[in-house]
Each structure stands twice: as C-alpha cells, then as structure tokens.
Amino acid sequence: MIKVIVAGYQGKMGSTATKMVLSHTEFELVAVLDPHAEINALWEDAAFPDVNVPVFKKKEDLVKKVQADVWIDFTIPAVAYEHTRFALEHKIAPVVGTTGFTDAQVTELKAYAKAHKIGGLIAPNFAIGAVLMMQFAQKAAQYLPDVEIIELHHDQKLDAPSGTALKTAEMIAEVRATKKQGNSAEKELLPGARGADYEGMKIHSVRLPGLIAHQQVLFGGTGEGLTIRHDSYDRASFMSGVALGVKKVVALEEFIYGLENLL
Template sequence: MSKIRVVVAGASGKMGSEALRMIEKQSDLTLVGCVDKQHTGKKVKEIAGLPQFDAIFYNDIEKCLAEVNADVLVDLTSPKAGYKHTKAAILNGVRPVVGTTGFTNEQLSELTQLAAEKKIGAVIAPNFAIGAVLMMQFAKMAAKYFPDVEIIEKHHDQKLDAPSGTAVKTAQLIQEQRNKKNQGHSEEEETILGARGADYDGMRIHSVRLPGLVAHQEVIFGGPGENLKIQHDSFHRESFMSGIKFAIDHVISLDKLVYGLEHLMLG
C-alpha cells in the first residue's frame, strides 16, 4: 500500500512541528512539503529541532501544491491563512485536514459547497484531541436535562481567537438539545462590561488566556441542589496528534467536507 503524501502548513509552529514528529513515526505517511512564513527553500532536516525530512519549506501554498504531489494538506496556522490554504487545497485536488479555528459561518459554507462541487474530502475540526471530542458529546447529552450551563475555556496567551473553536462548537451542540434560556437574574447588571462572559443563545462562555496553559475546557451544568462538571485538559500538543492521524486516514475516502471530528468517530 502506498504512503499518504502530506503537506503541513504552519510546520515550524508548536502544533505544526508536533505534526511533523507524528508523521515521522507513521509508516503509512510521508511528508512531501511544508508551508510556513519561515525557512523558505530550506529542507526540514536543516532546521534545528525538526525531523530528518528532505521536504522543502514554501511560503506560498499555490507554489507548494503546484510543485509537490500531495494527497493531504494538514493546516495548523491562523484563521486568515487557514481559510486561504483550505480553499487552495480543495481547488488543487488535495484533501485538507484543518485544525485552525476561527472560520466564519460564511467561510465554512463556501468551503462546504466547494468540496461538494469537487467531490473531495475535507475535515475541519475545532479540536483534534479525542478526549475533547468526547467531552463535547457528553455535554450535548447532558444539556437535555440541564438547560443552565456555562463554558469556561482556557488556552495559552498566543491564541488568536476567543472564544475558542472548541467552546463555540460545544455551545452549538448544547444548543441542539437545549431550549433557549437567558440565564441569571432578570435584573442582573455587569458593573464591569464583559464580566459575565460572551452570551451565546442565553448561555455564557468565558475565555482565559495565560502563559503555561495549552488547551482546557470545563462545561458546568447547574440544577436544583446539584452541579455537573465535564472537563477536558490537553497538557501537551501531542494530545492532538491521534485525532489528526485519524482524520488523515478517513479524509482519503470522503467526498465532502466534514466539520467536527465527532462525525467520523461516532458516525
């Protein structure tokens, strides 16, 4: 069986470099190119701390996809670049696996339609940690019985979007089960604007950004005389790699865009 040929965008970042190390360990994957603002024209093995790949760094997605023969693009960049890279991959017949968050609904709709037109698989996942996907599904189950809920998500201080894609996805899943309810006292007043967090369909989302954090989320449900807390913690970026590998394996056989790893895990 031939190896799946992978391009990684954001390859010199913390998540991207972890993805390179994951690919190095997999006998059925091979790295054929990298897209990054740094190291243009250099081989991966020439960069200190990165695996011994001969794949070249590009600073332009179109040039990369034109010059290398790729099956899958793994994008771990920023919302702006991620959208551009995902669209370029689909148009070039390369299947994107995207861990970048912060896409707008309009962008997701456009990419979904484009993938359907091209009959090409794509996976966009707010979170690739298997435990985080299960946490979101458990929260959805609980929302049927506990309509009062708040989400606290905590990430490193270099994260660009708030709330996180995982928190938004969790709120969307809860919304599917929960009748809209404006929580808190009807006369509640924020004496400091934003103290109660973001309002999503009446539930509240709180974002924490601090050095030392990686990715953490707690979903707290309240009921008469009881609380239910569902929590997931990623202490190292290695926690996302099993989900990325899972998505790479499945995107090859897809003919549409799938948003959320749960659709591949749970059917």
C-alpha cells in the same frame, strides 16, 4: 501510506503537526510549506536533522514538484481560506486548524468539495477528548436535563467562562427546553455563589495556579449523577484529532466543519 504536506510548519502548531506526521506509520511527509522558510530541505532545520523532505516558500512551487493526498494547514487567518481552496483545486484533501473562516467561505468550500467529490475538514478544536465531552454532554442533557458546568483553568486566564464552557452550554441548550433549575426560592447569601446563568443552566469558573485546562459537566437525576470530565494537560492534545482527520478525509467526498461531525 497517506502522503501529507504541512503548511505553516515553522509555527508552534505546524511544527508539532510535522512531528506527528513523521512519527505516524501510516503517513508519509512529502513536503512542508512556510513563506518564512530559509532552507530547502527539512534536514537543514536543527529540529529535523534526519528528515530529507523538501521545504517550499510558495504553494505554487510545491504542487508542481510534489504529489500529496492531504494538506494539513496551521497557518494564519489571512491565508487560510486561500490555502484551503488551493488544496481542494489540486485535489489535496485539506485538514485545517487555522481559524478565521467566514460562514460564506465555509459554505463555498463545502459546495466546491461536494461538486468535485473531495474530502476536507476545518476544526476549531482538534482535541478529541474535548469534542467527545461536548457531544456526550449534549446527548445526556436530553435525558438528564438538570446540568451544571464547572470549568477550571490556570489563574492567568482572562475570560470566564471559557470558550469551551460556553460552547458546551450552547450545544446543551439546543436540545433541552429552557429550564430554571434548583429550588425556586433559592437565595444567594453571597452574590455569585450559584455561578453564571446560561438559559437556566449554571456555569462555574475556577482559576488556580497549577491548573491547565479542565472541564466537567455534571448531570443530576433522581438518586444518580453523571459527570463528564475533560483534562487538557498539554498543547499536543490536539494531535490525535489531526491524525484522525488525515485518515478520514482521504475517504470523504465532502467538506466537514467541526471534528464532532467526524466522530
């Protein structure tokens, strides 16, 4: 059994993470942390009626009373670094979904973890399917350099392309030579038809009601096509990545940035 604490358990992500830990047969929830908590045990919270686990407001109190293997953190950028560092210092391997770390902070955490042989993970994206899609796309682009990205989201999304599409394009650009695709005399009868250009590869953003968050990366070669598609139907999609992180960090002796480096 891996002993887990969840920091930020009252937030949307933290609460989902808490449920995930409780439902997982290999994990034991040993405490939760939230500065806004007004209860002392989880069963006082209507969402967790049968769960007899202590609730802490201060991390210093928590580590005095409870021993844990993994510290799941879904808090806020303002405290994430401090939390992560604190966990490492107490030999609790952090699995962090909170954003806002500077490069310097990540470097420092890596150095500390290495020196003390503790595992740790920060991941901006915990959806395993999305991370695999990006990895596969990067590999495929080495052999099938003609590629276009179509991302599809609900019609209230503001930015186009999506962050995931840009990140995918970036990862592909790292491994393929800049390449102007298509017919060199290509002509747009309506401006924008051929989509956005990112180092010669095209990105198309679809926005429709009903859609959630979807992306497909299309590769073309002589007489064949390869398509990698990810569908995100629900915010809970990040939970399998968190569970994987918890299982892996206990065996690590280094600090890793990005779920892709665990896969």
